[in-house]
Amino acid sequence: xxxxxxxxxxxxxxxxxxxxxxxxxxxxxxxxxxxxxxxxxxxxxxxxxxxxxxxxxxxxxxxxxxxxxxxxxxxxxxxxxxxxxxxxxxxxxxxxxxxxxxxxxxxxxxxxxxxxxxxxxxxxxxxxxxxxxxxxxxxxxxxxxxxxxxxxxxxxxxxxxxxxxxxxxxxxxxxxxxxxxxxxxxxxxxxxxxxxxxxxxxxxxxxxxxxxxxxxxxxxxxxxxxxxxxxxxxxxxxxxxxxxxxxxxxxxxxxxxxxxxxxxxxxxxxxxxxxxxxxxxxxxxxxxxxxxxxxxxxxxxxxxxxxxxxxxxxxxxxxxxxxxxxxxxxxxxxxx
Amino acid sequence: xxxxxxxxxxxxxxxxxxxxxxxxxxxxxxxxxxxxxxxxxxxxxxxxxxxxxxxxxxxxxxxxxxxxxxxxxxxxxxxxxxxxxxxxxxxxxxxxxxxxxxxxxxxxxxxxxxxxxxxxxxxxxxxxxxxxxxxxxxxxxxxxxxxxxxxxxxxxxxxxxxxxxxxxxxxxxxxxxxxxxxxxxxxxxxxxxxxxxxxxxxxxxxxxxxxxxxxxxxxxxxxxxxxxxxxxxxxxxxxxxxxxxxxxxxxxxxxxxxxxxxxxxxxxxxxxxxxxxxxxxxxxxxxxxxxxxxxxxxxxxxxxxxxxxxxxxxxxxxxxxxxxxxxxxxxxxxxx
Numbered sequence: 001x002x003x004x005x006x007x008x009x010x011x012x013x014x015x016x017x018x019x020x021x022x023x024x025x026x027x028x029x030x031x032x033x034x035x036x037x038x039x040x041x042x043x044x045x046x047x048x049x050x051x052x053x054x055x056x057x058x059x060x061x062x063x064x065x066x067x068x069x070x071x072x073x074x075x076x077x078x079x080x081x082x083x084x085x086x087x088x089x090x091x092x093x094x095x096x097x098x099x100x101x102x103x104x105x106x107x108x109x110x111x112x113x114x115x116x117x118x119x120x121x122x123x124x125x126x127x128x129x130x131x132x133x134x135x136x137x138x139x140x141x142x143x144x145x146x147x148x149x150x151x152x153x154x155x156x157x158x159x160x161x162x163x164x165x166x167x168x169x170x171x172x173x174x175x176x177x178x179x180x181x182x183x184x185x186x187x188x189x190x191x192x193x194x195x196x197x198x199x200x201x202x203x204x205x206x207x208x209x210x211x212x213x214x215x216x217x218x219x220x221x222x223x224x225x226x227x228x229x230x231x232x233x234x235x236x237x238x239x240x241x242x243x244x245x246x247x248x249x250x251x252x253x254x255x256x257x258x259x260x261x262x263x264x265x266x267x268x269x270x271x272x273x274x275x276x277x278x279x280x281x282x283x284x285x286x287x288x289x290x291x292x293x294x295x296x297x298x299x300x301x302x303x304x305x306x307x308x309x310x311x312x313x314x315x316x317x318x319x320x321x322x323x324x325x326x327x328x329x330x331x332x333x334x335x336x
Numbered sequence: 337x338x339x340x341x342x343x344x345x346x347x348x349x350x351x352x353x354x355x356x357x358x359x360x361x362x363x364x365x366x367x368x369x370x371x372x373x374x375x376x377x378x379x380x381x382x383x384x385x386x387x388x389x390x391x392x393x394x395x396x397x398x399x400x401x402x403x404x405x406x407x408x409x410x411x412x413x414x415x416x417x418x419x420x421x422x423x424x425x426x427x428x429x430x431x432x433x434x435x436x437x438x439x440x441x442x443x444x445x446x447x448x449x450x451x452x453x454x455x456x457x458x459x460x461x462x463x464x465x466x467x468x469x470x471x472x473x474x475x476x477x478x479x480x481x482x483x484x485x486x487x488x489x490x491x492x493x494x495x496x497x498x499x500x501x502x503x504x505x506x507x508x509x510x511x512x513x514x515x516x517x518x519x520x521x522x523x524x525x526x527x528x529x530x531x532x533x534x535x536x537x538x539x540x541x542x543x544x545x546x547x548x549x550x551x552x553x554x555x556x557x558x559x560x561x562x563x564x565x566x567x568x569x570x571x572x573x574x575x576x577x578x579x580x581x582x583x584x585x586x587x588x589x590x591x592x593x594x595x596x597x598x599x600x601x602x603x604x605x606x607x608x609x610x611x612x613x614x615x616x617x618x619x620x621x622x623x624x625x626x627x628x629x630x631x632x633x634x635x636x637x638x639x640x641x642x643x644x645x646x647x648x649x650x651x652x653x654x655x656x657x658x659x660x661x662x663x664x665x666x667x668x669x670x671x672x
Contacts, residue, residue: 058601221596240596255591260557260576263608265394270606272599 002029005312007097009069012054016248017323022069022316030102032081038102039075041095043308044333045121046318047072047155048219051247059274069097069315073335074111074120085110090117092125097315099335114294116304122330123159123297123304124290126275130241131159132289133278135217136167138271139239143168145214148231150196150224151244153180155330158188158305159293160217165189166301169215172208174224176325183328188303196220202227212236220245226256232266240272248323305329338365341648343433345405348390352584353659358405358652366438368417374438375411377431377671379644381457382654382663383408383491384555387583395610405433405651409671410447410456421446426453428461433651435671450630452640458666459495459633459640460626462611466577467495468625469614471553472503474607475575479504481550484567486532486560487580489516491666494524494641495629496553501525502637505551508544510560512661519664524639532556538563548572556581562592568602576608584659641665 003026010023032038053063053070063070073095077085082105085091091108095101111120122128134156141147147164151157152173161184164171173184173193181193192208194201205227212233218225222245225238232238246252263270279286296302307327309318312335322331339362346359368374389399389406399406409431413421418441421427427444431437447456458464470492477483483500487493488509497520500507509520509529517529528544530537541563548569554561558581561574568574582588599606615622632638643663645654648671658667 052597218596225596238596240599242600243597246597252593252597254593255595257588257590259591259595260554260561260574260606260608261388261579261582261588263576263606264578264610265608267608267610267613269608270596270599272596272601272603272605274600274603277603 003027004029004098004100006068006099007312007315009054009063009065009067011065012063013250015250017051017054017320019316019320024313027098029100032079032102035082035105036102037077037082037085037091037105037108038079038100039091039093039095039108040078040100041073041075041098041312041335042090043074043118043121044095044097044312044315044335045072045126046315046322046327046331046333048242048244048247048323050319051323052243055247055250055252070094071096071315072126074117074125075101080105090120092120097312099312118306118308118330118332119297119304121332122155122306123293123302127155127330128159128293129278129286129289130275131156131163132293133275133285134239134241134273135160135163135215137278138273139215139217139237141167141169141215144170146170146172146209146211146233147215147217148172148174148209148213148228149217149219150174150228151219151242152184152190152193153305153328154219155327156241157217157219158184158329159302161190162188162302164215166296170211172213174205174220180328188305196224202230205231215239217241222246222253222256226258229256229258229262229268232262232268234266236266236268238268238270240270244323307331308334310334339363340365340434340436342404342435343648343651345390345399345401345403347401348399350586353387353390353656355652355656360649363434365436368415368438371418371441372438373413373418373421373427373441373444374415374436375427375429375431375444376414376436377409377411377434377648378426379410379454379457380431380433380648380651380669380671381408381462382651382658382667382669384578384580384583384659386655387659388579391583391586391588406430407432407651408462410453410461411437416441426456428456433648435648454642454644454666454668455633455640457668458491458642459629459638463491463666464495464629465614465622465625466611467492467499468629469611469621470575470577470609471496471499471551473614474609475551475553475573477503477505477551480506482506482508482545482547482569483551483553484508484510484545484549484564485553485555486510486564487555487578488520488526488529489641489664490555491663492577493553493555494520494665495638497526498524498638500551502632506547508549510541510556516664524641532560538566541567551575553577558582558589558592562594565592565594565598565604568598568604570602572602572604574604574606576606580659643667644670646670
């Protein structure tokens with residue numbers, strides 16, 4: 001009898017996440033009921049936000065100990081009790097960290113695959129769409145402006161920087177290591193990149209942004225946000241996308257100095273967003289954005305940066321390493 | 337020979353502002369040169385921002401020790417060497433803390449007085465306009481939404497709350513004392529008011545905002561902002577107007593916990609502004625706003641709350657007391 005390999009969050013982490021928070025199980029294969037669909041996980045998205053879910057309720061419910069670890073996936077329909085889906089269909093599904101999952105049909109979104117399946121997790125998926133809508137709808141950069149992006153070699157950040165370049169902006173990235181910075185400037189066309197672990201980070205950032213910063217796309221919060229606030233130009237915009245610096249802890253730091261004082265004196269707008277809010281009625285805005293992104297990729301104007309690993313059992317290490325800044329581009333696990 | 341009474345900022349304060357930071361002088365009467373205008377200070381505005389100017393550059397240059405204390409005033413033209421102004425004209429002028437000042441004509445803005453002169457410092461002046469544009473342009477409340485305002489018994493806050501009521505919102509104020517809270521609910525029509533010095537402030541705030549907060553008009557920053565962030569509804573807006581809690585110190589506190597995390601998960605917009613940016617071409621938007629505010633006052637829909645004291649020599653005490661929360665409504669000094 002077929003089984004379902006699962007990774008359970010055995011205990012909520014105290015402090016930094018470690019591998020012993022997870023446990024690999026073999027469970028019975030689930031069976032779809034009426035109106036339900038059985039799916040097989042193909043690609044499991046590994047995101048810094050996975051760690052934030054362990055801290056409490058966010059834009060989704062908090063994770064609890066003992067449950068299968070949550071995760072966004074691209075999955076393939078194995079068996080369908082709903083006329084809308086057939087075996088072989090590729091769907092977006094919250095399968096979590098397991099090989100198989102059953103969902104009511106209404107919880108699945110069909111994917112029309114263009115080229116590589118993984119692109120639907122990276123540049124054409126939530127990651128790329130987050131970069132696209134966050135930068136353009138919230139940041140609203142004008143050609144010639146300076147766009148700063150943190151976690152710039154990460155899944156979202158690298159796409160933000162590349163789109164900003166396509167919009168005629170000067171683009172500066174912040175990344176964890178000198179190697180990543182070199183990748184950004186040499187391979188992705190960033191105008192400058194600054195390693196945030198350098199002890200002279202603020203000085204390097206200042207030198208890299210001689211005309212100040214008009215749009216800061218913030219994936220990390222914390223000290224990098226604190227430094228960026230001082231570099232913002234009047235009427236600047238800060239796109240609040242994530243807070244990676246504060247996820248892997250049970251004791252998040254206070255907010256940066258200068259909030260809200262610098263917002264007043266510089267007339268700054270700081271705005272958070274969740275990408276799904278920008279998909280438009282019937283997903284029309286999403287479809288248009290995906291079309292635009294796919295066009296840039298096809299024309300060689302937007303490079304797809306992916307960082308896949310093989311095997312569900314490697315998911316814990318993939319997440320822990322990502323939280324330490326180990327990934328380059330979109331990280332995911334090839335499950336089956 | 338006539339003299340000019342002046343109050344000089346003798347030394348920049350270390351820690352909290354005290355009276356010995358100031359010194360009263362008698363100086364020679366200034367004389368206007370070509371194209372200049374001599375004005376006599378009528379009303380001197382006392383604002384929490386006066387203290388912020390001692391901390392460094394803001395939207396204006398930093399104050400230095402030894403200079404006449406800066407301050408916004410309504411003044412009367414005494415002698416004019418410019419055809420655009422005549423003795424008796426009332427003007428907005430940065431006279432600072434002194435009886436007389438000379439300005440190039442281009443630095444003065446004529447005021448067409450409606451009724452009480454002091455209204456042009458309070459409800460029809462920068463204070464009222466700050467409330468008007470900040471609430472309506474930045475906060476954009478809808479009828480039925482909950483508007484929270486801090487320093488609600490202060491110059492700007494009381495007008496914010498009253499305008500929000502006129503827009504059909506539920507209005508909750510935060511003020512320093514129980515007396516002020518009673519004034520807000522009993523005299524100004526606020527739906528609720530919460531004293532922020534109460535040790536159960538967060539609990540009281542929660543009880544006063546059962547449907548959460550859609551727009552928070554923040555005059556204080558610090559702990560009150562920190563508490564408000566947790567009460568914000570999804571897609572809420574925080575109008576960053578001032579940071580009174582962090583002005584009277586040489587060592588401002590870190591920003592509130594939850595920045596930027598709560599901005600992301602709740603899709604919040606947090607935006608600073610300076611009222612002058614909203615006056616429109618040729619001041620058309622300002623004129624329209626003043627007309628609207630004057631109409632509400634004339635109709636008895638907007639109560640003017642003022643807190644004037646007599647004599648330039650009382651300006652230091654008036655500012656120190658205001659920083660401790662001693663004022664009710666717009667504080668100013670009647671100089672002459």
